[in-house]
Amino acid sequence: MTHRRCISIAQKTKVVEVVPYDPEWKVEFNKIRDQLLSYVGDLIITIEHVGSTSIEGLAAKPIIDLDLVMDSYEVFPQIIERLQLHGYEHQGNLGIEGREAFKRRQADEFMKYHLYVCPKNGKGYLEHIAFRDYLRSNVPARQAYAELKQRLAEQYRYDIDAYCEAKTAFVTSILSKVIK
Numbered sequence: 351m352t353h354r355r356c357i358s359i360a361q362k363t364k365v366v367e368v369v370p371y372d373p374e375w376k377v378e379f380n381k382i383r384d385q386l387l388s389y390v391g392d393l394i395i396t397i398e399h400v401g402s403t404s405i406e407g408l409a410a411k412p413i414i415d416l417d418l419v420m421d422s423y424e425v426f427p428q429i430i431e432r433l434q435l436h437g438y439e440h441q442g443n444l445g446i447e448g449r450e451a452f453k454r455r456q457a458d459e460f461m462k463y464h465l466y467v468c469p470k471n472g473k474g475y476l477e478h479i480a481f482r483d484y485l486r487s488n489v490p491a492r493q494a495y496a497e498l499k500q501r502l503a504e505q506y507r508y509d510i511d512a513y514c515e516a517k518t519a520f521v522t523s524i525l526s527k528v529i530k
Contacts, residue, residue, distance in 0.1 A: 371405075382463055408485060414461060447474070
């Protein structure tokens with residue numbers, strides 16, 4: 351979950367926007383999850399809501415992050431095939447081993463989201479879960495991260511790469527506490 355995650359998937363937007371937590375993000379995740387389960391539910395273990403929108407009370411860019419968790423890469427070709435049938439393009443790992451990114455080729459009825467397919471023991475997935483769970487259970491860290499994100503969004507309003515890079519030290523410090 352280094353800054354490469356953000357830089358690699360950054361869709362060039364005009365403004366870096368961090369907004370207060372919205373309970374609708376959970377509802378929106380459930381809608382996206384249900385649709386994805388109808389495509390690949392028999393090939394995966396679970397779908398996890400990760401990233402800042404998955405942490406109640408945390409300000410975030412209004413973009414849902416989802417990890418489709420597979421048992422192993424053995425089923426990955428089938429997942430790619432099915433997701434392609436439903437309008438997704440495989441983008442590769444974007445520099446994060448054990449995390450495969452997919453991009454929607456056309457608009458759908460959901461809010462903006464990032465879709466990843468990860469093996470259950472993959473570094474990208476394990477870091478997503480560890481970081482999410484730590485911030486869910488640690489109010490001071492969650493508040494510090496929210497303040498950092500809001501400050502950086504103002505500072506790097508038109509530079510998503512710099513915004514993401516500037517968060518790296520905080521993310522790395524949390525991961526060093528929770529992943530041994």
